[in-house]
Amino acid sequence: MLFPRERLLELEAERLAPYAQRARDTRGREHPEAEPAYRTPYQKDRDRILHTTAFRRLEYKTQVFPIFTYRGEGPIYGGDYYRTRLTHTLEVAQVSRSIARALGLNEDLTEAIALSHDLGHPPFGHTGEKVLHGLMENHGGFEHNAQALRILTRLEVRYPGFRGLNLTHEVLEGIATHEAAYAPHFKPGYEGKGTLEAQVVDLSDAIAYAAHDLDDGLRSGLLRPEGLVEVPLLRDLAREEGLDFLRFSELSRRVLVRQLLGYLIAAAIGATHAQVAAAGVQSAESVRRHPERLASLTPEAEKALHELKAFLMERLYRHPEVLRERRKAEAVLEGLFAAYTRYPEILPKEVQAQIPEEGLYRAVCDYVAGMTDRYALEAYRRLFP
Template sequence: MLYTREKLLELEDRSLAPYAMRASATRGREFPEPESAYRTPFQKDRDRVLHTTAFRRLEYKTQVFVNYEGDYYRTRLTHTLEVAQVARSLARALGLNEDLAEVIAMAHDLGHPPFGHAGEQVLAGLMEDHGGFDHNRQSLRIVTWLERRYPGFRGLNLTWEVREGIVKHETVYDVPSAGEYEPELRPTLEAQVVNLADEIAYNAHDLDDGLRSGLLTPAQLTGVELLAALAGELEIDLARLGEFERRVLIRELLGWMITDVVAATDRALREAGVASLDDVRRHPAPLARYSAEGARRVAELRNFLYRNLYKHYHIVRQVAKARHVLERLFAAYTEMPEMLPPGVQEATREEGLFRAVCDYMAGMTDRYALDEYARLFDPYERGRM
């Protein structure tokens, strides 16, 4: 039996919750084009994101630890894959469109510059008088303009709902600027669960990487209520946490956060009487959420990571180095544009010098930025021929 696009859309209509986003109801693409015979529009979007240059570059962009510090730590790519997995789990349990949640998750960090949030802060400061910078808007810019793969248009020509989910991505550390994507309305519930999937993933894997690196010690975890409670249930001694026990703890932490969000979101939907996507969009607050107790416990974990990992002197040193590298590169490029590669020089004529430089630097991996710094400022480093 063939599952054609029409059959897949019919299955969505029958199986999804009434408040889910159906691919058959998409507002469509900016540039009309034929849809796939055996994929829904959101599945087609997912595949387009997967094959972008920007997606591949995430492999060598910082999550917490700079790329050269080791092969075992999460990168921006592995983070993205973990977010997609959590988002699919949340969407499936809530009767949402898994394909839409997955593609938003896969695209949510495409615009992240090298060196993680430190890199974003640097570019935001440098571009303050030149149109600004934030990675949500840059992700949208990548999929609507910078990627060039099709003869009839620039960008990927993704559906409206995917683009909306990218630009309205929101977590504690990310505040969206939705522009022309109906900023007065909430995004789909699929986009909302991606917001939480992002936080769930980085809370769990940053804790894991912090322990693996030695920047966090097992004894420090005893003061975190959620971790102490999980360890008690698992009969794990946090003060003597071995590698196997660490893996069990991280797995259970992920499961606990996912379960809490599913139960709390389901309760919020029922209490609000949500019966349609329009109800989701017009609700005054996000409907995807933790329980009150879950939010309190996760906030304590997040604050613990902020104080003990993200502000660890080793990480602070890497942030300072990243700032220095990016600030010097930006100054060199804008003061002497002749040093830019030909393609970027051409872009300056279309986009303006500062935006072209910003696009170029935002697309760099950690490794490329450091190599470029060496090429420009190390007198013993040969420039690329």
């Protein structure tokens, strides 16, 4: 039995909730092209994203703990176990699909948005984004959601007929409305809230990084198990599972993080379903036009997540070891940016070729933002031995 695209679109339309975005209702692509025989448009988008250079580079971009650090002799490998920007992306995709499936949303669209939501992140995590934004302050700024759109619409050149990936309107919209503040980068005057699929990805991002940063913090030893008692939700989950923070094993950590994820995912499904029912939305367009975002947590879970984030900010993200690595990252990016803008002749020829069209600073920014941590550290070592 075969399931060609038209049959897949029919089956999708039959099983999705009224407020879900159906692939058959896509607003299409900027450049018309034939759709594949056995994939829907959003499945095609997902596959195109997976095959990009930018997606592969996420493997060696920092989430919180650097995979590579810098010593005088050059980049030093930091270990296999901590999350990278790639594994974070995959975890967001998993959480997003779990929530989307329960709510009757379009899983293919949800996955495509989730897999692309962090493509614009530079090396060294949020430190890298902050540094590049400062360096580009007088040249249009830098923001990772806007950079993801640049990558997907301009910088990835994989097809002869157009620049970018020529993704559907809805996937690009999902990236632009991520974190709810960057839609002007998508379409001038756009004021929508995005599809519910896009909103679910945004919420899943917050759920995933809180859980896996807790996991990595405990694994690293920078977070001590006995300190978790300060977070009411973690204290309650530990009590339910019979975990003792004073005798906390590797298995205890895994159980706690799993229970945390399960609690937050269930809260997201329940609260979002209630919000959708209360709003009475009956189409993807009515979700976009609703005055408030509908994907949410229960008030109790929202409060608990806020407390967990505050704990992680104080005990992990501001830990002296983490801050020390951030200072190194700042020095590396500032050094690279200064050298490339002062001496553009040392840039690769393909980057130099972009300067007349993009301008020197934007071309350098695109180049540096696309680097992995390892590549940036090695480039710095070559310039400043």
